[in-house]
Amino acid sequence: MMKIINMVVNGKPAELAVEEGESLTDTLRNRLGLTSVKKGCEVGECGACTVLIDGVAKNSCIYLSVWADGHSILTVEGLRTEDCELHPIQKAFVEEAAIQCGFCTPGLVLTGVELVNSGKKFNREELREQISGHLCRCTGYENILNALERVVGKNS
Amino acid sequence: MGVQKSVSRLDAVQKVTGTAKYVEDLILLDALHVKVVHSTIANGTVKGIDCSEALKMPGVVTVLTCFDVPEHLYATAGHPLSLDPNHADIKDKTILSARVRYYGDDIAAVVADTPLRAQLAAETIKVEYEELAPMLTPEVALGGDALHEACPDNELARMDFEISPEGNVSFERKRFSSDAVIAGRDDLKGEQYHVPPVNACHIENNCCFAYMEGRRMVVYSCNQVPHTLRRNVAEAIGMPLGDVRVIKPFMGGGFGNKQDTMYEPLVAFLSRKLGGRCVALVLTREETFVNTRTRHGMDLTTVTVADERGKITKKALRINSNGGAYAAHGHAVAAYAITNCFQTYIASELQLGESSTAYTNLPPAAAMRGYGIPQLAFAMESQMDDVALAHGWDPIEFRKWNMHRDGFCDPFDKFIVRSYGLESCIDKGRELSHWDDKRREYDEFNRSSKDIKKGIGMALFSYKTGVYPIQIENAACRIVMNEDGTAQIQVGATELGQGSDTVLCQIVSEFTTIPENRLTLVSAQDTDIAPYDNGAYASRQTYISGNAAKKTAMILRSKLLEKASLMTGVPADELTLKNEHATVESTGRELCSIADICSYFNFVNDLKTDTEHITAEATFTAKDICFSYGVSYIDLEVDVPLGKVKLKKVYSVHDSGTILNPQLAAGQLHGGIVMGLGYALGEQMLFDQKTGKPLNNNLLDYKLPTAMDVPEIETHFVETYEPSGPFGSKGLAEPPLIPQAPAIRNAILHATGVPIYKLPMNPQNLVHEFIRANLIKS
Incomplete structure (x- = not known):
């Protein structure tokens, strides 16, 4: 059974017909071509599919698209600033070599954006907790933490 | 750059x-x-x-x-x-x-x-x-119904040998055994170690x-x-x-x-x-766990005998490897592991190895970061600490008395060590970790602390880069110049996150002076376009494919200088490339840019000159191999009643030759270390023993380290110059995983006095061991 939903995706209104049981991950990837939203487990364990829903980081793989009706979604495709610069979190990831295979990167960047938007500052232990919903097998999290500290760390 | x-x-x-x-x-x-x-x-x-x-x-x-x-x-x-x-x-x-x-x-x-x-x-x-009936272990599978027609007894392969004191290897086929006594010799009664199968868990299925x-x-x-x-x-x-x-x-x-x-x-x-x-x-995540490949589960039985001066006289090791349902890499992983034991330390009288890989009813095992050496290192490096403890020797000194040295000739592949930073790595790690102070301080602390025990442990490794001469080691590279002096680099080497594209590009930049932002390395391999390469494994992309990039870039440089000579009349041997210009070496005078050369030869229309689309291509064939080295020191606390290990800090020191990109190299260490911590403390693939059904093939029940499980990490490189590697570099991607599990095990030994013989060292297993050792009253 298809349902019509209305979302704002990366700042642009989107009216879509989706299956009732369809995950937001599949809608964003397959109907809107937003392939930065990665699938690593599809049960909310790895965090690769993280998007911001009304500014809050969520695993889109366990979020039904019908629930997104009337909400605003941000993926990293929508993250560039008005003058097309990288977001400070993206810049920090590049400069701190917080990226290896890149598969967990979009999700982690969005969690970083959520932290920036919170206006708070975090120490390293708090940052470990904040990103513990994201699995990364390449970096040992070390440079990801370094990148986040640069932007939202206590001394940043 | x-x-x-x-x-x-x-x-x-x-x-x-x-x-x-x-x-x-x-x-x-x-x-x-x-x-x-x-x-x-x-x-x-x-x-x-x-x-x-x-x-x-x-x-x-x-x-x-x-x-x-x-x-x-x-x-x-x-x-x-x-x-x-x-x-x-x-x-x-x-x-x-x-x-x-x-x-x-x-x-x-x-x-x-x-x-x-x-x-x-x-x-x-x-x-x-x-x-x-399912046959889940080699013991059960050997003698059971054949899983593959071509292998009636389910023993996929064996490799048994003895190495003479002179370093000559004699092979003799033995029979499968799982006894503690090796080769039926009562003087070779070994300790038995067990490591379970684990999964690579790359985040992309x-x-x-x-x-x-x-x-x-x-x-x-x-x-x-x-x-x-x-x-x-x-x-x-x-x-x-x-x-x-x-x-x-x-x-x-x-x-x-x-x-x-x-x-x-x-x-x-x-x-x-x-x-x-x-x-x-x-594939789903559940399928990626079960239907791809695993790291081999192994049973290792080993004995190390030393004389009163601390010199190892006898060393024997048996590996029984659980190959799973299909051969995949055959016996290569177990063979890599068993030989490494006799490459890292040398015994003066007897060196005896036995190894077997069996077909069983588990998912097929094959390559995973470290290729058998993490399993071996857990047994070998645990035993080094046990022997040192039994004799009252410092575990670091005992290792130094017996580890191979610069100039060592590998008994199996007959190559000679020409870059050796192992001892420097040990000394650097000892200093960084405050090993000597902490050994004393924690001994003192543990005497009065009942539930919380503190320990610091270490382990080392040697690990070959590439697989020459067992297999051919070759790689090719092609560089295609554009008329504005930019270039496309085509390689068969594969980027999978480790950073090889970037390093290969740096190598081309080094020889051509063209900066990386004017070079494009075609990252996607398309076999219709990419020149041949064996691909990414054995930590070989920088070492082997880097040599191909170097060889190709040198050909290109000569070609550009010859063309510049034709354009300017200055002999090519008086020219060099500097800042993307053909330059007179003696005076530093710039004659023409690389862009001028490429553009001229692409478009010259003077009725006599043959135009040329300037390219270079070369294949590199390895005729040598080397060892990377490293050491891990781990500082931790054990909560004995809970069986819980709290890691305080990891100090990792590596000799990977010359480091070509320090920031990316450090990243390789971080990732490898954390994968090693997971192997040590939490990861294992579990199967129902009656049916063989996988029990934890998902990321909730399989315990992958999260950011909260990772301690502070300090990394350091001891740089050496390896003559066979490009600019002196050696392999780096796999090694950092290897020493983590035994370093943690040895720190737990230091903290509690309890030797552990089984991975993972999770609370369930540790509590069991602490009860047996009477640290916890049951």
Whole structure:
């Protein structure tokens, strides 16, 4: 059974017909071509599919698209600033070599954006907790933490 | 820029903006989707498959069963072709199989218009089995019913040897044994260690798709060795090599698990059967755990005897490796492990090795970061501490008395060590970690603290870069100049996250002076374009493919200078490249830019000059090999009643020769260390002992380290110069994982006095050991 939903995706209104049981991950990837939203487990364990829903980081793989009706979604495709610069979190990831295979990167960047938007500052232990919903097998999290500290760390 | 500089990853912006495309992102819109039907028994035979209901389901195009596939066997190992038939990879796989060899074996495949419809149809398929008892360990499998016709006793291979004091190896085939006594000799009673199978857990699940262009088959796959995959697919589906085109886009991690041929033959076979339509298969996480490859579970029995001066006199090791249902890499992993034991430390009188790999009813095991050495290191380095403790020696000194030294000649491959930073790594780590102070301080603390115990432990390793001379080690590179002096670099070397694209580009920049931002390394390997390379494994991309990039860049440089000479009349041997210009070496006078040279020779129209599109290409063949070295010191606390280890800090010091990109190299250490911590403390694949059913093939029940499990990490490089590596570099990607588990084990020994012989060292296992040692009253 298809349902019509209305979302704002990366700042642009989107009216879509989706299956009732369809995950937001599949809608964003397959109907809107937003392939930065990665699938690593599809049960909310790895965090690769993280998007911001009304500014809050969520695993889109366990979020039904019908629930997104009337909400605003941000993926990293929508993250560039008005003058097309990288977001400070993206810049920090590049400069701190917080990226290896890149598969967990979009999700982690969005969690970083959520932290920036919170206006708070975090120490390293708090940052470990904040990103513990994201699995990364390449970096040992070390440079990801370094990148986040640069932007939202206590001394940043 | 160039080498020995922290150049940013070439793909960093693509990855951080989500524009980097991985296999699943590239599946064609009109693709058909496959769901594989996996067996629900571990051992037996499929007697019948009822697909009638599935074929009536909406969207279903076809169902392929194990009775419909070609019978010929093919190999899946991601190894280069061996022209010696004795070293060829074992062919034991069909596209689907009626003979069920592990719980989850592939017995049918449903093709439908969407993944969901394929899955729903797959769930309706009824399978009738003739079931046999599962054989989950080598002990049980040896002597059981044959899993493969060509191997009646289920012992896939053995390698048994003795090394004479002069370093001569004599091979003699022994019989399988799991006794504590090695070779039936009472003086060789060993300790027994056990390590479980684990999974690579790259975050991108394995996936592939195939379609036909005319007579040709195009296969997209996240595979580390595209040229080998092309050969394996061609063989599996019976097509000429040139008709198969493999494309590897960005890859979400591999760690060796994406070295083998997985479902590419299935999707290619189905595509051809369906008239060339695009057929795609994306594994679920649950399937990636079970239906790809694992790190071998092993039983290791080892004894180390030392004289009163601390010199090892006798050393014996037996490895019984659980190969799982298909040969994949055969005995190569266990052979790598057993030989490394006698490369790292040397015994003066007796050195004896026995190793066996068995077919069992577990998922197939093959390559994973470290290729058998993490398993070996756990046993070998644990034993070094136990022997030192028994004699009252400092574990570091005991290692130094016995480890191999600069100039060491490897008894198996007969190469000579020419870059040796092991002792410096040990000393540096000792200093950084405050080892001597902490050993004393913690001994004092532990005397009065009952529940919380503190410890610091260490372990070291030596690890070969590349696999010469066992297999050919070669790689090719091509550089194509553009008329504005920029260039495209084509390689067969594969980027899977480790940073090889960036380092290869730095090497070309170093010789041509063209900065990295004017060079484009074609990151996606397309076997129609990319020159041959064995691919990513054995920490070989910088060492071997880097040499190919260096050789090619040097040819290109000569060519550019010759052309500059033709243009200017100045002899080529008086010229050099500087700041992208042909420059007179003696005066520093710039004659013309690389752009001028390329543009001139591309477009000159003077009725006499032959134009030339300037390119260079070369193949590098290794004729040498080397060891990387390193050491890990780990500071921790044990909460004895809870059996819980709290890591305080890891100090990791490595000799990987000259470091070509310090920032990316440090990243390799971080990732390897944390993967090693997971192996030590939490990771294991669990199977129901009665049925062989996997119990924790998901990321909730399989304990992968999160950011909260990781302690502070301090890394350091001791740089040496390896003559056979480009600019003196050696392998780096696999090694940092190796010493973590034994370093933690030895720190727990220091903290509690309890030696652990089994991984993982999770609370369940540790509490059991502490009860046995009377640290916890039961």
